[in-house]
Amino acid sequence: MEKVKVGIIGCGNISDIYFKNCSSYKSLEVIACADLDVEKAKQKAKLYNIKRAYHVDEILSDTEVQMIINLTIPAAHAEVCIASLEAGKHVYVEKPLAVSLEDGKKMLDLAEKKGLLLGGAPDTFLGGGLQTCRKLIDDGEIGKPVAATAFMMCHGHESWHPNPDFYYQQGGGPMFDMGPYYLTALVSLIGPVRRVTGSTSTSFLERETKDGRKIPVEVPTHVSGVLDFENGAVGTIITSFDVWGANLPFIEIYGETGTMSVPDPNTFGGPVRIKKQGETEWKEYSLTHNYTGNSRGIGVAEMADSIKSGTQHRASGQLTYHVLDIMHGFHLSSINGTHYLPFFKPERPKSLEPNTEF
Numbered sequence: 001m002e003k004v005k006v007g008i009i010g011c012g013n014i015s016d017i018y019f020k021n022c023s024s025y026k027s028l029e030v031i032a033c034a035d036l037d038v039e040k041a042k043q044k045a046k047l048y049n050i051k052r053a054y055h056v057d058e059i060l061s062d063t064e065v066q067m068i069i070n071l072t073i074p075a076a077h078a079e080v081c082i083a084s085l086e087a088g089k090h091v092y093v094e095k096p097l098a099v100s101l102e103d104g105k106k107m108l109d110l111a112e113k114k115g116l117l118l119g120g121a122p123d124t125f126l127g128g129g130l131q132t133c134r135k136l137i138d139d140g141e142i143g144k145p146v147a148a149t150a151f152m153m154c155h156g157h158e159s160w161h162p163n164p165d166f167y168y169q170q171g172g173g174p175m176f177d178m179g180p181y182y183l184t185a186l187v188s189l190i191g192p193v194r195r196v197t198g199s200t201s202t203s204f205l206e207r208e209t210k211d212g213r214k215i216p217v218e219v220p221t222h223v224s225g226v227l228d229f230e231n232g233a234v235g236t237i238i239t240s241f242d243v244w245g246a247n248l249p250f251i252e253i254y255g256e257t258g259t260m261s262v263p264d265p266n267t268f269g270g271p272v273r274i275k276k277q278g279e280t281e282w283k284e285y286s287l288t289h290n291y292t293g294n295s296r297g298i299g300v301a302e303m304a305d306s307i308k309s310g311t312q313h314r315a316s317g318q319l320t321y322h323v324l325d326i327m328h329g330f331h332l333s334s335i336n337g338t339h340y341l342p343f344f345k346p347e348r349p350k351s352l353e354p355n356t357e358f
Contacts, residue, residue, distance in 0.1 A: 004304040007032040007059045007089075009080055010071030011040040013162070014094065017296045018069055019048040025301035025358050027308070034059035056080065060087040067307070069300060070094065074171030078103035085110045085118070090307060092300045095121040095180035097320040099171035101328055101343070104321045111317060117307055118317030122181045123299025125188040126314060126352060127268025128292035133253075133260060134189055134351045135288050141274060142255030145190050148227075148235040150182040150265075151248040156241035158207045158215065165215050167241075168207060173219035174239035175327050178266070183323045185251060185265035186227070186235060192322060192345040193235075195228040198330030203242040225330040230345065268295045288354045301358035318346040 006028055008018060015033075022028045034054040035041040045053035052062065059065060060083060068084040070077060070093040078098040084091045085107065097120050098104040111118035124130060137145065152174060158164040166172050187193065200220035207215045222242045227235035251262035258276035263269060269292035273282045291298055299315030306313035322344060329340035 003027055003029040004307055005064055005066045006030045006069060007065035008069045008071060009034045009056055009059060011035040011044045015044060015071050017294060019044060021295060021297035022300060027301050027304035027358060032059050032062055032065055060084060065089060073166045074099055078107060081107050082110060085114055085116055090117045092303055093120045096176050097324045101325060104324050108317050108321055117303055117313060119299060119303045119313055119315045120320035121299060122184050123315045124181055124265055124268055125184050126298045126302060127295055128287040128289040129263040129268060129270045129272060130185055131289035131352050132272050132287045133262050136285060137189055138351060142260050143257035145233045145253050145255050147233055147254040148186060148190060150186060150237040150251045152178045152182060152239045153243045153246040153248060154241060155244050156207060158209045164209060168215050168217045168219060170218060173221055174241045175223040175330060179239050179327050180323050181265040182237060183326055188349050189253060190229050190233050191231050191348045193227050193326055193342060194230045196225055196326055196329040196333060196340050198223060198225040198333040200331055200334040220331060223330050268292050289352060290355060290357060298358060314349040319349060322346050
């Protein structure tokens with residue numbers, strides 16, 4: 001198979017796993033990288049044996065680059081994605097799709113107009129753990145899902161991240177940072193969401209970094225939401241940067257005949273456990289699918305396959321826009337004191353066949 005030639009924009013913390021993994025997928029070849037700080041791009045190019053290191057503007061002029069992986073900060077996602085699409089490149093962007101719904105819609109419309117594919121993170125739902133969950137649900141192991149819970153509870157990233165400011169600016173906060181993992185998993189497992197309700201708060205008006213610098217907080221840092229799914233199930237989600245510890249599951253799905261314990265949606269592996277009606281013990285299930293280690297980039301590889309085959313990719317712009325819409329919905333519901341109805345509801349992404357390889 002002829003490989004899709006990829007350029008990476010944004011050579012910060014998260015880029016290393018993409019450089020490492022993308023070289024292992026048979027459908028991808030990373031041929032260029034770029035950053036506003038060209039020295040960063042040159043360092044990554046040397047480290048990972050990439051042919052070309054550019055400033056951001058220059059990489060878009062490289063006619064050999066067919067797809068851009070956008071790893072910039074959230075505030076720059078839309079600008080870089082739109083410029084890449086205008087340059088005729090397919091685009092895969094880190095989460096969230098964009099900061100605003102308006103920019104997200106512009107990206108979807110532009111990709112459709114140009115006949116290009118737009119996709120985005122997270123792609124953890126394509127990993128062995130969550131695909132095993134999907135298969136078990138589709139096989140009826142817990143019956144029809146009727147409810148779900150999801151929890152992401154911590155005290156923020158300033159204790160470890162070298163540049164944590166953007167986590168507390170527009171496009172940040174616990175819902176926009178970690179919510180995409182949980183919401184994408186839930187939509188993949190249960191289906192699209194028809195209505196959301198939310199309450200938000202900001203418990204600490206500034207944060208202190210490990211070097212003593214103060215960061216002003218511009219976004220809600222505790223978000224509690226209710227999700228009404230199209231299939232009738234009702235979900236509860238809490239994402240927080242305001243708690244010091246919690247004893248809560250990552251995700252649980254409650255079916256008519258059993259309960260499923262879903263693994264951390266920020267990872268690709270297990271464990272997957274089920275407790276069925278009438279049973280006293282939880283049973284751990286063997287994983288049925290590949291990609292159980294840190295497989296970030298699997299969504300890029302699957303998208304590259306779709307470019308070649310003309311099929312619909314799973315980590316799509318439509319899915320990431322739906323997740324963005326839901327996240328905004330929680331905030332808007334809290335501000336306005338009303339339910340929020342998402343604008344766009346995509347189809348539930350198709351499951352992968354066991355032992356699929358990219």
